[in-house]
Amino acid sequence: MTTGTLITVAPTGAESAKEQVPALPVTLDELLLTAKECEALGASVIHVHIRDDQARPTLDQGRLRETVAALRESTDLIVQLSSGGAVTDPEADRLAVLDAAPDMASCTMGTVNFGDDVFLNRWEFIVDLHTRMQERGILPEYEIFDLGHLTALQRLLDRHGLPHGGHVHVDFVMGVPGGMPGTTATLVAAQQMLRDLPAGTTFSATGVGRSTIAVLLASLSTGGHLRVGMEDTVTYAKGRPVESNMQLVARAVGFAQLAQRPPLTTTEARQLLFR
Ligand code: KMH
Numbered sequence: 001m002t003t004g005t006l007i008t009v010a011p012t013g014a015e016s017a018k019e020q021v022p023a024l025p026v027t028l029d030e031l032l033l034t035a036k037e038c039e040a041l042g043a044s045v046i047h048v049h050i051r052d053d054q055a056r057p058t059l060d061q062g063r064l065r066e067t068v069a070a071l072r073e074s075t076d077l078i079v080q081l082s083s084g085g086a087v088t089d090p091e092a093d094r095l096a097v098l099d100a101a102p103d104m105a106s107c108t109m110g111t112v113n114f115g116d117d118v119f120l121n122r123w124e125f126i127v128d129l130h131t132r133m134q135e136r137g138i139l140p141e142y143e144i145f146d147l148g149h150l151t152a153l154q155r156l157l158d159r160h161g162l163p164h165g166g167h168v169h170v171d172f173v174m175g176v177p178g179g180m181p182g183t184t185a186t187l188v189a190a191q192q193m194l195r196d197l198p199a200g201t202t203f204s205a206t207g208v209g210r211s212t213i214a215v216l217l218a219s220l221s222t223g224g225h226l227r228v229g230m231e232d233t234v235t236y237a238k239g240r241p242v243e244s245n246m247q248l249v250a251r252a253v254g255f256a257q258l259a260q261r262p263p264l265t266t267t268e269a270r271q272l273l274f275r
């Protein structure tokens with residue numbers, strides 16, 4: 001059944017440098033302003049990476065807690081912390097992200113080449129993340145960078161049970177150099193593989209870089225949801241840098257409305273994910 005569109009904004013990420021992308025929100029104030037404006041436009045979930053005073057990616061526990069509290073104070077967005085961090089972050093720090101008690105956290109379902117780097121996600125680490133989230137009532141967003149990650153997710157759920165609350169939500173992160181391509185054909189293949197996952201599994205999709213628009217359109221037309229933001233997209237169109245996350249959310253909202261799948265409110269998003 002086709003529903004409205006869950007729009008997740010991923011405003012910062014861990015990959016872009018502030019010097020190269022000045023519009024990137026890196027301070028708490030910048031993040032809060034972005035979050036409020038994106039919520040007003042139609043976002044209902046925020047996928048959060050934070051930065052230190054030098055704008056470098058960090059998993060500092062104090063800052064994470066402060067960020068979760070401030071987002072809850074200023075917005076009604078569902079707060080999803082990244083447990084992926086940066087490719088250099090140790091597993092212990094990535095697990096400790098859960099101590100900041102977000103509503104959701106990402107859980108990447110396998111190792112993937114990531115440009116010149118490797119984004120390492122060992123099986124035991126994935127199991128640890130999944131079971132700790134189960135125990136603490138944090139809803140995972142299973143990040144799928146390659147089709148085999150869906151097979152790993154099926155194995156995880158078979159062996160270790162459903163997430164807390166029972167709803168399974170995945171996010172296809174497409175077009176990472178080393179992962180699955182951001183094409184309509186690949187998204188359709190990924191969506192077909194969801195048949196092997198529990199009934200009612202929902203998916204979002206995001207296309208990194210040049211695959212942004214192809215993935216956005218494919219996701220809307222196959223009943224999927226959307227993730228947009230400067231974590232994945234820093235060029236709006238050929239030769240035009242993204243001016244703000246709001247520009248990307250506004251574009252996604254426009255496409256969703258054209259598809260007659262308007263953005264879910266934060267209340268509707270909670271009903272979808274936490275029912
Ligand atoms: N920064 C990437 C290495 C996540 O947030 O969980 C991992 C990432 C996925 O962004």
Ligand code: ZN
Nearest residue numbers: 013082084231
């Ligand atoms: Zn991320």
